[in-house]
Amino acid sequence: MRNFEYESPESLEGAIQFLSASQAKPLAGGTDLIDHLRTGRVVANVVVDIKKIPELNVLEINDSGLRLGAAVSCMKICQHEGIREQYPSLTDACTIIGGIQIQSRASVGGNLCNSGAAADSTPALIALGGVCVIAGPDGTREVPVEEFCTGPSENILKQGELLTEIRFPLPQGKSSSHYRRFIPRFEMDIAVVGVGASVSLDDAGEQITAARVALGAVAAKPFLAEKVDEFLVGQAPTEEVFTQAGEIARGLISPIDDHRGTAEFRTHVTGVLVRRVLTEAAQRAAAK
Numbered sequence: 005m006r007n008f009e010y011e012s013p014e015s016l017e018g019a020i021q022f023l024s025a026s027q028a029k030p031l032a033g034g035t036d037l038i039d040h041l042r043t044g045r046v047v048a049n050v051v052v053d054i055k056k057i058p059e060l061n062v063l064e065i066n067d068s069g070l071r072l073g074a075a076v077s078c079m080k081i082c083q084h085e086g087i088r089e090q091y092p093s094l095t096d097a098c099t100i101i102g103g104i105q106i107q108s109r110a111s112v113g114g115n116l117c118n119s120g121a122a123a124d125s126t127p128a129l130i131a132l133g134g135v136c137v138i139a140g141p142d143g144t145r146e147v148p149v150e151e152f153c154t155g156p157s158e159n160i161l162k163q164g165e166l167l168t169e170i171r172f173p174l175p176q177g178k179s180s181s182h183y184r185r186f187i188p189r190f191e192m193d194i195a196v197v198g199v200g201a202s203v204s205l206d207d208a209g210e211q212i213t214a215a216r217v218a219l220g221a222v223a224a225k226p227f228l229a230e231k232v233d234e235f236l237v238g239q240a241p242t243e244e245v246f247t248q249a250g251e252i253a254r255g256l257i258s259p260i261d262d263h264r265g266t267a268e269f270r271t272h273v274t275g276v277l278v279r280r281v282l283t284e285a286a287q288r289a290a291a292k
């Protein structure tokens with residue numbers, strides 16, 4: 005591993021200043037970054053630890069919704085009762101990222117900024133309507149999570165910019181969500197397919213009033229399956245409808261063949277997972 009300077013600023017302004025230098029990299033939990041530095045996939049002269057910055061550690065639910073600081077660990081998210089109640093797909097995703105040691109270090113912000121096509125939290129964030137708050141030398145901007153990643157390991161962040169938090173609207177009425185992935189092993193593996201979905205039902209629980217389905221590991225980046233969402237609105241939350249939604253999702257993906265699964269297998273699994281994830285999200289919504 006090449007030598008680097010280590011900085012640990014306690015203010016956002018300080019972090020942006022350090023990150024504006026070329027070859028400076030933010031470090032949250034380090035579960036991706038340290039390995040990438042070790043293997044030479046990432047080169048940095050300065051590593052900027054962002055965990056002491058108050059804005060990146062915010063974790064609160066208020067009348068506007070959830071504010072999730074980019075450096076908050078998966079473990080803290082898993083243990084948050086309000087998130088489990090209102091944003092359960094986030095809990096679902098954080099519970100399966102690595103094991104206990106990884107969850108204690110890893111952040112959802114880091115998972116998103118690493119921008120892997122199979123990142124487990126990203127489809128959940130998209131399904132929940134998350135919005136990224138990004139701070140940099142030119143000020144602050146907000147971008148929907150589905151527009152953040154631009155390709156494998158690529159995103160919209162410019163030099164000196166930092167993801168500070170992700171904001172989510174407060175779910176209304178009979179609304180809930182779910183995230184599930186398929187992996188060949190029981191745990192500690194990368195998603196072959198990952199699906200996040202949120203579903204809102206009318207007061208009687210008989211009609212879908214809104215839906216967001218996000219697919220991971222089946223394209224160059226996780227994405228919002230808008231055609232599936234459009235199909236679902238106005239439909240009854242039945243197995244037949246969710247099976248049809250899975251069929252539509254199969255037509256939207258461009259999976260690769262690799263040692264974890266062929267494109268044909270990934271396409272089949274996508275249909276099955278979309279049906280199952282929508283069924284669970286709708287059942288959770290109906291119970292509200």
Ligand SMILES: Cc1cc2nc3c(=O)[nH]c(=O)nc-3n(C[C@H](O)[C@H](O)[C@H](O)COP(=O)(O)OP(=O)(O)OC[C@H]3O[C@@H](n4cnc5c(N)ncnc54)[C@H](O)[C@@H]3O)c2cc1C
Nearest residue numbers: 032033034035036037074102110111114115117123124167
């Ligand atoms: C054993 C093991 C198992 C794993 N299992 C899974 C799994 O099941 N599912 C899964 O999705 N991932 C898994 N991972 C990957 C990893 O744990 C996640 O991607 C993690 O969420 C990254 O978060 P972090 O805080 O450790 O990020 P870091 O490693 O600190 O950072 C990751 C990248 O994002 C950048 N970055 C971090 N925070 C910010 C920010 N706020 N603004 C701008 N850039 C930022 C860093 O510079 C770096 O490029 C696993 C990793 C290991 C080692």
